Amino acid sequence: MNLEIQKRALTTVIRDDLDALVVLWPAQDAELTQSKEPIAALVKSATLHGDFDHKPGALLSLYAQAGVKTRHLVIVSVADGMPAQVRTAVNAAWVALKSVKIKRLGVHAAFDVSAKILQVAATALADASYSYTHTFSQPKPRALKWVTFSTPTVNAEQRRAVVYAQALVSGVEVAKEWANRPANHATPSMLADAAKSIAKGGSFKCEVMGPKEVTKLGMGAFLAVARGSVEPLRFIVMRYNGAPSSQAPVVLVGKGITFDTGGISMKPAPEMDEMKFDMCGAASVLGVFKALGELKPALNVVGLIPATENMPDAAAVKPGDVVTSMSGQTIEILNTDAEGRLVLCDALTYAERFKPQAVIDIATLTGACVIALGGVRSGLFSNDDALAQTIQLAGEASGDTCWRMPLDEDYAEGLKSRFADVANVAGRQAGAVTAAKFLQRFASRFPWAHLDIAGTAWRSGAAKGATGRPVALLLQYLLIQAEQKSLKMPASRRV
Template identity: 45%
Template sequence: MQINVANRLPRTTDNACQLLFLFADGRLKGAARKIDKESDGQLKALYANGDFKGEKAETLLLHAMPGTTASRILLVGLGERKTFSANVWRASSKAASKAVLATPATQLISDSLNTISDETLSAADLAEQLACDLINSAYVFDLHPRRDTPSSPALEECVLSVDRSQLEETATAVQRGTSTATGMHLTRDLGNLAPNICTPSYLAERAEALATEHASLTTTIVDEEAMEAMGMGAFLAVSRGSQQAGKLIVMEHQGQKRAGKPIVLVGKGVTFDTGGISIKPSESMDEMKYDMCGAASVFGVMHAVASLQLPLNVIGIVAAAENMPDGNAARPGDVVTSLSGQSIEILNTDAEGRLVLCDALTYAERFKPDTVIDMATLTGACIIALGHVASAVLGNHQETIDALVAAGERSGDRCWSLPLWDDYQTQLDSNFADMANIGGRPAGTITAACFLSRFATQFNWAHLDIAGIAWTSGKDKGASGRPVPLLMNYLFNRLD
C-alpha cells in the first residue's frame, strides 16, 4: 500500500473511498462541508436523525454521495471536540482502517487531518498514526501453505491532503508510520511462523537476508562452538536440550559516519519453549512459539530503522535457542557459569529466558553502548500484574525508563514502571552458586529483572517484559507486533 501526502485531493478517483473524521458537535469543515452542501444537507440530516452521532470510533459507510468523485464515503466519529486526544485519535484511526479495508475500495482519500488538527496534535502526528494503522490493519499471514490462501485487502493507495506549509513534516511522519508498520509486519510474521520452521537457524538466515536488503546493516552469527569458547554457559544450558543449535545473532545499523555509542536492543528468542525438564502443561503449549517475540521485535525495529536510514547507531542482539527436554537438557539443580563469570543455580528450567538474556547482556558490553534495552516474554507474573494492556519496564537508569514510558504514551504501545529495589534481590539467594535463576512466586516480574540487573552493571539499561502484549490468544490468535511502535517512538524521540 502506497501512502502519499499532497496539498489537494486528487480530481479524479477510481473505486475510491473518501474518509471524513467528524466530531460529535456536527460542525462540518473542508470536504465534509462541500459534500453536505451539494447533497442538500444529507450529512447534517444523519446527525439530526441519529444515524450518525460522531461518537469515538463510530463508523458509517455511505455510497453515491454528491460533492465527491469517490464512489463511497466513510464517516468516522471522534467524540466530543473538547475531549479529543491522542488516545481518541488512535481508537478512531484504527476503526477507520478496519472499516475501509473491509470495502473493495482501491484508493483512499482524505483532507480531514487539516480540519481536526490542533496545538497538541498536528496533521503530521495524525498522519503518522493513520499510516501505521492502515498498513498494520492490512496485515495478512500467508507464509504457511494452505489450500485457501488468505486474501489481502483491495486498498492500494491512500492520499492525505494537508496544507502546503505542513507537506514536508507530514510526509516525514507518514514515512515513520509506514516503516513502523512494516517492522510490525516482520515481527508478526516471525512470531506467527510455526516453530518447526522458525528455528534459531531460520532466524539467523533472516538476519543475513536483512543485511543483504539494507546497505546500512551488517550481521554476525555466533554459533554454539564460539559460545562455548567464550564461556556462555547460561545460554548453552538452555540450547543443549534441543537438536536445534542455538544462535546469537547480531545486527548492526551504522546510521552515523562518526562512530557514536550505539543503542543496543536485546531480544529473547526462544523459538519454542516446552519448559525443558520443568515441562509446561500441554494446554495452549502451541502458543510457546511466541516465546521469541522479543527477538521478533528486534528484527522489526532493525528493519524499520534501516528502511528509514535513521542517523543513529543501533545494534540488535537476538538470543535464539529452543528449550527442549531431551536427555542432554539442563536439570533443576544444575549449576552453570555465565559469560560474566557469575554462577547460576538452575532451580527451574522453565525460567530459561533470563539465562539466554544474561549472556547476551554481557556480550553487549563489548559495544560500549549508550543504552541497552532488552525485551522478553519473560514472566506470567507480568500478565497477572498488568494484563494484556501494557508491558512492564524496569531498569537501572531512570531517564531511559521515563523515556520509554513517554514513548509508550505517544505511540499507544504503553509500558508501566515497576520497582527494582535491592529488597527483592535476596529472593535470588542460592546456597550453591552466586544466584538462583528464580526467586519464588512473589514479585516474579521484579525478581526476573533483578536477575538480569546483575548482568547489566556496565551500562544504562532497561528491561521490557512483554509477556502480556506480544500476542493475542483465542479466535484471533496471532502476534501483535508490539513493542515495535514503543521502541520506534523511543528512537524518534532520541532524534527529535
C-alpha cells in the same frame, strides 16, 4: 502498504478514482457545519435525523453516492479527534470495508490534523488491515497496497509523520510476521536468515554465530537452554551504523526462544501453542532494524538475538544443574522454564564489548508481569533513572506504553543459592521483579533497561496473534536519541 499525503479539499478528493474513501469527521467544527459542500450537507442531514451521533466510530456507509466517484464511501466520526478516538474511528471504518477488495484507499481528514494524529491513523489502518498468510495453502494476502491521506493543509511535520509511519508499519509487520509463524517455520536458523536479509546495505552488518562460536565465548547459560533441542542455536549480531564510529551505540537485546516447552519443568498443555510467541523480543529487534533501514537516523544501534528452542530432550538441562555464564557467575537452574533470563544474561555480558550508551533487553519473560499490568502496558525495569524516563516518554509519545517497576535490592533475597552464585528463580511473589533482579546482576557496567512484554506482545483467543509491540516504543526512543545527538553536534555536521 505504501503511504502518501496530499494537500486536498474534500470537494476534489471525492472525484478521485479510488476503490474506497474514508472521511474522518470531527464532532465540532463550525465551518464544516455551515458548509454547503455535498458531504457536509449529507452529514448535517444525517445528524438532524439521528442517524449520525458523532460518537467515536459512528459512521455512515454509502454506496454509489451521487457526486462521489468512488463506489464505497465511509464517513466516520473521530469525535474530538484525540488519538484513541481516531484509532477507534479507523478500526470502525475498516470493519465496514473489509469485505470489499480494496487496493487503493483514500483517507481524508475533514479538519486540520496534527502529525501525531496522522501517525495514529496510519498505524491503526495498517494494524486493522494486516493479515497473516505464510502457512496457508491458498493465502489471501492483503489487497490494500496504497493509502493516500489528504487534509486541507499539509506542513513539513505532517509529511515527516507519514514517512515515519511508513517505516514504523514496515517494522511492526516484520515483527508480527516472525512472531506469528509457527516454530517449525521460525527456527533459530530461519531467524538468522531473516536478520541477514534485513541487514543489507552500506549501513548494516550482520554476524551469525553457532554452537561452536558460542561455546568459545563461554556462554554457558545460553548453551544450557539449547542443549535439549535438535535445532542448533544461533547468536545473531546486527549492526546499524548511521553515525561516526566514535559514537557509542544503543544495544537492543531480544529474547529469541523460538519455542518454549518449559524444558524438563514442562508447561501445561493448554495454550502451549502460544509459546511460539516466546521470541517476540527477537522479532521486535528485527522490526526495529527494518524501520532503521527506511528512516536512516544518525545513530549507531546493535541488535543481539540469542535464539534457541527450549525442549525436554534427554540431553536437556535439569532442575538443580549449575552452569557458568559468560560473566563467570555460576547459576543454579531451579526451574528450566525460567530460560529466557539464562539466554539474556549471556547476551547482556556480550553487550559490554560495544561500550554502549545504553542497553535495552526485550523479552516475553514472566507471566507475573501479565498479572501485574495485563495487556495494556509493558513492564519497565531500569538501573538508570534518565534512561527509564526517556523510555517511558517514548512509550507515551508512540502509544506503545510501559510502566516502571521497582528494583529494590530486597527483591534479590530470593535468588540466593546454597550451590551457586545465584539461582534462576525466586518463588512466585513479585516474579517479574525478581526476574529483572536476576538480569540486573549482568548489567552493572552500563545504563540498562528491561522490557517485560509478556502481556503486550501478543493476543490470545479469537484475535490470537502478535501485536508488533514494542517496535513503536523502541523506534521512538532511538529517534529521540538521534535527535539529541544531532542537537549536540555542530550545525555543519548534522545529518
